[in-house]
Amino acid sequence: MSESEYISLVNGVRTVVVDVGNRGLHYGDGLFETIAVRHGLPRHWDLHLRRLQRGCERLGIPAPAADVLAGEARQVSAGHERAVVKLILTRGGIRRGYRAEDSVAADRLWRAYPWPDYPSHHGLDGVAVRICRTPLARQPRLAGLKHLNRLEQVLARAEWQQEYEEGLMLDTEGNVIEGVSSNLFAVKQGVLITPLLDQCGVEGITRDRVMEAAHRLGWSVRVQPLRVDELLASDEIFLTSALIGIWPVKRVDLETPDRSTRAFTVGACTRRLQEQVNRD
C-alpha cells in the first residue's frame, strides 16, 4: 500500500478547520474516540461506535447515523497500513451560553495521524510508570465517558517528560483509577482486578476486550475499588488501550519522600491475555 495522506474531515468535508463557535472548543461539550487503523481499516469499529452511542445518550447529544460514521471512518482510514484515527463528536450549535440548541446535529471531526511506532520491547519487557500527583475528580455524571474535558490528563502528563511510558492516576480519595491514556489491570493469585469506574475514569474498549477474554478463559474478574498498597501487592500489572494493546508494567515509581519503587516481572496471566487480545 502506498503512503497516503493523513486527512481530516469535518461533517464529511475535507478541511482542517472548524467553526470558532464549536461547543467542543467552548465547553469540551462532546466525546472522542481514538482508533487504531490496520490495513486501511478502523480496528474494532463496532466497539468504538457502541461506546460513542452510549456517551451520546448520557450527555444528551443526538448520535449521528451509524452508517455515516462508518463511512467516514473508512474514508479517513483508507490507504494507511497503520495509522491512528481520532474522531471528535461535539454537540451542535454555536450560540453563546451553556444552553444547548434543540435538534441541531452533532459535529463530526475526524483526523488521521501517523502510527506512533511504540518500541516492541514495551509489550515484551514491560514499561516503567509513575504515580501522578494530579488527581482525578469524582464526578458520577461523567464517570466512564470518553468526553472532551481532559485538563486533568493534560496536567498529569505534564508531570514528566520521557522518563516514563505512562503515569497512573488516583482519584481525590486515593483510589487507583487508570493511566493517563490507558486502563489498568492487576493480577493477584490468579484473579484479574480492574478499578471500578463509577466515579471517574474512562471505560476503554480494550478494557472490555480484556475482561471478555478473561471470562472466556474461565478466570475470575473483579471490578472494584483499588488502593495503591493493593496494587503494589499484586503479582502482575498491565495497561490497556486501543493503541498499545496490552503493556506489562515492570516498575512503579512512587512520589514518596524516599522515592521508593516496586518492580514487577511479566507474568503468565499478562502473556496469556496478550495472546488473546492482540490476536483479535
Place this chain on the structure above:
Amino acid sequence: MSESEYISLVNGVRTVVVDVGNRGLHYGDGLFETIAVRHGLPRHWDLHLRRLQRGCERLGIPAPAADVLAGEARQVSAGHERAVVKLILTRGGIRRGYRAEDSVAADRLWRAYPWPDYPSHHGLDGVAVRICRTPLARQPRLAGLKHLNRLEQVLARAEWQQEYEEGLMLDTEGNVIEGVSSNLFAVKQGVLITPLLDQCGVEGITRDRVMEAAHRLGWSVRVQPLRVDELLASDEIFLTSALIGIWPVKRVDLETPDRSTRAFTVGACTRRLQEQVNRD
C-alpha cells in the same frame, strides 16, 4: 454609534475558523473570559487580564503579551454601544496526545456577540432560581479557574428551559458553590457570605468587586463553606457576573419531593452593593 459587525479574531487575524487540532477542542486545554462591552470598550479589562494571567500560571500556559491582548480586546469591542466579547485562550500546538509541546505560543480566539438585553426587572425585583441536580466535582487543581472544561455547566443548564433565570450548583458533598454562570452571595445579619472556592467554582471578577465594595463599606465578609439550609436561612441572596452585575434572588426552588420553595425579599444590603458595583 452605528451598528457594527460582530467580528471574530484568531491570533490577530479576522476569521471564523480555527485549526481542527486546537487543544481547546481536543482537551478543553485553556481558559476563557466573558467581557461586557460598553461604549465600544471592554469593561474591567484589567481584572479580566489579571485573572487570565493567573489562570495561565496555574495551568502552565505561556500568557500572551498584555498589550497584544489589550489591542485585540479593543479591536473586537470597537463600535459596539453594548456587546459581549468572549476570549478563549488555548494552549498552543496541534500534535496528538496529552503532552504539550514546549515553547509554543497560546492561541487567542476572540468573538463578539450581541448584548443579551436582560429585562431590567431582573436587577430590580430579583430572579427565580432552582437548585440543580448535576453536582460540581471537587478538584483543587482546577478550582477557581475559568477553564474550558465545562461539561458540568452544560448538563446543569440542560435541567431547565426558561422557567428560571439561573440554577445553583452544589458540589458532590452538598456544599453550595455558585450559579451555572454566576457567583453567589448571601447576607445574614449584616454579614456578607460567599462560598469558599478551594475545591471547585470560578473566581468571578464581579465576585471580587462585590467583596471589595463590601470592605469599603466596612462590612464583614466571610468566604466559607455554605450548606443549602444556611443559604435558605439567610436574609438576602444575590448572584453576580460580569454580564448581569448583581441580580437579587427572589425565590429558590428545591428539587425535594414536596417541591418546596423559599421566597426572599430584595434587601437593603443587596441594593447598597448594586449602587456601588453598577456605578464603577
